[in-house]
Amino acid sequence: xxxxxxxxxxxxxxxxxxxxxxxxxxxxxxxxxxxxxxxxxxxxxxxxxxxxxxxxxxxxxxxxxxxxxxxxxxxxxxxxxxxxxxxxxxxxxxxxxxxxxxxxxxxxxxxxxxxxxxxxxxxxxxxxxxxxxxxxxxxxxxxxxxxxxxxxxxxxxxxxxxxxxxxxxxxxxxxxxxxxxxxxxxxxxxxxxxxxxxxxxxxxxxxxxxxxxxxxxxxxxxxxxxxxxxxxxxxxxxxxxxxxxxxxxxxxxxxxxxxxxxxxxxxxxxxxxxxxxxxxxxxxxxxxxxxxxxxxxxxxxxxxxxxxxxxxxxxxxxxxxxxxxxxxxxxxxxxxxxxxxxxxxxxxxxxxxxxxxxxxxxxxxxxxxxxxxxxxxxxxxxxxxxxxxxxxxxxxxxxxxxxxxxxxxxxxxxxxxx
Numbered sequence: 001x002x003x004x005x006x007x008x009x010x011x012x013x014x015x016x017x018x019x020x021x022x023x024x025x026x027x028x029x030x031x032x033x034x035x036x037x038x039x040x041x042x043x044x045x046x047x048x049x050x051x052x053x054x055x056x057x058x059x060x061x062x063x064x065x066x067x068x069x070x071x072x073x074x075x076x077x078x079x080x081x082x083x084x085x086x087x088x089x090x091x092x093x094x095x096x097x098x099x100x101x102x103x104x105x106x107x108x109x110x111x112x113x114x115x116x117x118x119x120x121x122x123x124x125x126x127x128x129x130x131x132x133x134x135x136x137x138x139x140x141x142x143x144x145x146x147x148x149x150x151x152x153x154x155x156x157x158x159x160x161x162x163x164x165x166x167x168x169x170x171x172x173x174x175x176x177x178x179x180x181x182x183x184x185x186x187x188x189x190x191x192x193x194x195x196x197x198x199x200x201x202x203x204x205x206x207x208x209x210x211x212x213x214x215x216x217x218x219x220x221x222x223x224x225x226x227x228x229x230x231x232x233x234x235x236x237x238x239x240x241x242x243x244x245x246x247x248x249x250x251x252x253x254x255x256x257x258x259x260x261x262x263x264x265x266x267x268x269x270x271x272x273x274x275x276x277x278x279x280x281x282x283x284x285x286x287x288x289x290x291x292x293x294x295x296x297x298x299x300x301x302x303x304x305x306x307x308x309x310x311x312x313x314x315x316x317x318x319x320x321x322x323x324x325x326x327x328x329x330x331x332x333x334x335x336x337x338x339x340x341x342x343x344x345x346x347x348x349x350x351x352x353x354x355x356x357x358x359x360x361x362x363x364x365x366x367x368x369x370x371x372x373x374x375x376x377x378x379x380x381x382x383x384x385x386x387x388x389x390x391x392x393x394x395x396x397x398x399x400x401x402x403x404x405x406x407x408x409x410x411x412x413x414x415x416x417x418x
Contacts, residue, residue, distance in 0.1 A: 066141070066142040066143035066144065067094045067141055067142055067143055068094065068095070068141040068143060068145060068147055069092050069093070069094055069095025069096070069139040069140060069141035069142070069147045070092065070093040070094050070095070071090065071091070071092050071095075071097075071137050071139050071147060071149045072090070072091045072092075072093075073088075073089070073090050073135050073137065073149060073151050074088070074089045074090075075088070075153040076151070076153070077151035077152065077153070078151075078152065078153065079153040079154070080153070080154050081154070081155070081156040081157075082127070082153050082154065082155045082156065083155070083156060083242070084125075084126075084127040084128060084129050084155050084156070084158075084239070084240035084241075084242075084248050084249070085125045085126075085127070085240050085241060085242050085248075086125060086127070087112075087122050087123045087124065087125045088102050088110065088112065088122070088123040088127075088133070088135060089120070089121070089122050089123075090120070090121040090122075090135065090137050091119060091120050091121075092118075092119050092120075092137075092139045093119070094141055094142050095139050095140050095141035095142055095147070096117075096118040096119065096139060096140055097114060097118050097119060097120075097121055097137065097138075097139050098118075098138040098139055098140055098146075099137070099138045100112060100114070100121040100135070100136070100137050100138075101135075101136045101137075102123055102133055102134070102135050102136075103133065103134050103136075104128065104131050104132070104133055104134075105131065105132055110123045110124070110126070110127065110133070111123065111124050111126075112124065121137075125240055126237065126239045126240040126241075126249075126252065127155050127239070127240045128155065128239055128240065128250055128251065129155050129156055129157060129158035129161060129240075129248045129250060130154075130155060130156070130157045130158065130161075131154065131155050132152060132153070132154045133152065133153055133154070133155070134150065134151075134152050135149075135150070135151050135152070135153075136148070136149075136150050137149045137150075156248075158246060158247065158248040158250075159245075159246040159247070160186045160245065160246060160247035160248070161186075161247075161248065161249075161250035162184060162185065162186050162188070162194075162238060162241070162243050162247050162248060162249045162250055163184070163185045163186075163250050163251055164182050164183065164184055164185075164236050164238065164253060165182075165183045165185075166180070166181060166182050166183070166234070166236065166253065166255055167180075167181045168180070168255070168257040168382070168383070169255075169257070170255045170256060170257065171256065171257065171258075172257045172258070172382075173257070173258045173259070173260045173381060174257060174258070174259065174260065174381060174382050174383030175259070175260060175262075175263060175303070175304065175380070175381050175382065175383030175384030175385065176225035176226045176227075176228060176259055176260075176262045176263075176264070176383070176384070176385065177221075177225055177226075177301070177303045177383055177384060177385035177401075177404060178226065178257075178259070178303065178382065178383025178401075179219045179220060179221045179303070179401050179403045180200065180219060180220035180221070180232075180234055181217070181218075181219050181401070182198070182217070182218050182219075182220075182236060183216065183217055184215075184216045184217070184218075185216075186216070186243070186247050187215040187216055187245070187247075188215050188216065188243045188244070188247070189215070189243060189244025189245045189247070190242060190243050190244040191212055191215070191218075191416035192416040192417055193241055193242060193243065193244075194218075194238060194241055194243050194249075194416075195210055195212075195218070195415065195416045195417055196241075196417070197236070197237045197238045197241050197249070197252075198210065198218075198220075198234075198235070198236060198237070198238075199234070199235045199237070200220055200232065200233070200234055200235075201232070201233045201235070202230050202231065202232050202233075203229075203230055203231040203232075204227055204230055206222045206223075206226065206227065206230065207222060207223045208220055208221060208222040208223065209221070209223075209408075209411055209412045209414070209415050209418075210414070210415045210416070210417075211403065211406075211411050211414030211415060212414055212415070212416060213397070213398055213414075219401075219403055220234075221403045221404070221411065223408050225262070225264075225385070226259040227259065228259055228260065228261050228262045228279065229258075229259060230258070230259040231256065231257075231258055231259075232256065232257050232258070232259065233254065233255070233256045234253075234254070234255045234256075234257075235252070235253075235254055236252055236253040236254070236255070237252045238250075238251075238252055239251055239252040260381055261278060261279055262277075262278065262279050262280065263276065263277070263278050263379050263380055263381070263384045264276075264277045264384070264385055264387070265277075265346075265376075265380075265384065265385065265386045265387065266387045266389070267288065267290070267297075267366055267386060267387065267388045267389070268389055268390050269290045269291075269297055269299070269360060269388065269389065269390035269391050270390040271390070272287060272288055272289060272290070272356065272357045272358060272359070272360065273285055273286065273287060273288060273357070274286040274287075274288045274346075274366065274368065276376065276379065278379060283379070284372070284375065284376075286368050286369075286372045286376070287356045287357025287358075287368065287369075287372075288356055288357070288366050288367060288368045289349065289352050289355045289356045289357075289359060289360055289361050289362050289366075289367045289368075290360045290362060290364075290365075290366050290367075290388075290391075291360055291362050291363065291364040291365070291391075292360050292361050292362065292363070295326075295362065295363040295364045296364070296391050296392070296393040297344065297360075297362075297364050297365070297366065297388060297391055297393070298340065298344065298364075298388065298391065298393050298394060298395045298396075298399075299388050299389055299390065299391045299392075299393060299394055299395065300387075300388060300394055300395030300402065300404075300405045301385055301386075301387050301388075301395070301402075301404035301405055302339035302340060302344070302385070302386045302387075302388065302395065302400060302401075302402070303339065303383060303384070303385055303386070303400065303401040303402075303403075303404070304337050304338070304339060304346075304380055304381070304382055304383065304384045304385075304386065305338045305339065305340075305341075305382065305400055305401060306337070306338040306382070307336075307337050307338075307377065307380070307381075307382065308333075308335075308336040308337070308338075309334070309335065309377075310332050310333070310334055310336075311333045311334075311336035311345070311347070312329075312330070312331045312332070312333070313328065313329070313330045313333045313336075313345075314328075314329045315327045315328045315329065315363070316329075317343060318342070318343050318363075326363065328363070333345075333347050333348070333349075334347065334348040334370060334373060334374075335347055335348045335370070335373035335374055335376070335377040336348075337376075337377065337380060338400075339386050339400060340395075340399050340400040341398075341399050341400045342399050342400075343364070343365075344364050344365055344366075344400075345365045345366075346365065346366045346368075346373075346376070346386060347365060347366075347367060347368075347373060348367070348368065348369065348370040348372075348373030348374070349362065349365070349367025349368060349369075349373075350369065350370050352367050353369055356368060356369065366386075366388075385404065
């Protein structure tokens, strides 16, 4: 490749510049000004160096004449096993970069930024593993002529491809206590590297923190309940992240959800009452029954996880077998709302109407009349808090969405970046 030509004798200037004109465009995957016969010569560069185009010419005395743009691309053409967290970089000498387009086999583009001088372009380090990328660069030299450089490279094949599933769902409207939950398909060793790729944006200022329950689960909650009407956008920008143990982020996700009205429920087990506040005002006080001795209802802040208009409840799911005096199998429990993974619900319980408001006779659930249960079911949504007080049995972290049972300082310590 010819990068420059020094001319020592004025009589040789014309001949040398003519040689430059013929050889100046002979570079790998590069299209510039037509050469002899109107063709643009191409070649194959070494994979151990950036893809480049020709340089400039110099005249005696050190002054430079206009020349073709010289473009360098990293990773170089035909590179293999490129790390996904390596950015694509394009630079131009003796000219300016007009555009850079980096695409995968599906035509999806990699985002990047061109500097103010228009001589350097850098992508975000978010490449997918096991993927072939094409880099197409267009530049203009100081000679005013366009130069096009095209190169390809392939990222490494990861042993494990990290992906995420999430709650809430995209577009869902949830309650003010809803934690953001991300579930990984593979264990994350480098939690800090992954957490740096997670971001939460809100339509109003909200302070929040991530909390790792384990290597495959991370939650996020605000310091206080979400403000009603807030729009929340979660960017799971993990594509290309090195999560450790040869596990690489395979795909990013963008989720948006909304916070609905505030429905906060306070259950007093000793008083056998449930007070429902909507947007801060008491909407109804409901007589209830809670867990009897041996089946004590847990105290703490619970969050409505699921809603069932009709739900079958079989005691075998909590370890009570047929023949046991405590066994039950009710096929049509109405207006059932789950608040723990272990099986606590808030639901209609017409069989215990005589005890509601006066005694605790359930197997741990909060029961009420069908009329009250129907009304309550209409008011709530997934993510609404149910705060239970008055028992010595506490909520366990991980038993449902128990995020609110930690103090704010304790919760912040669960972040890998704390």
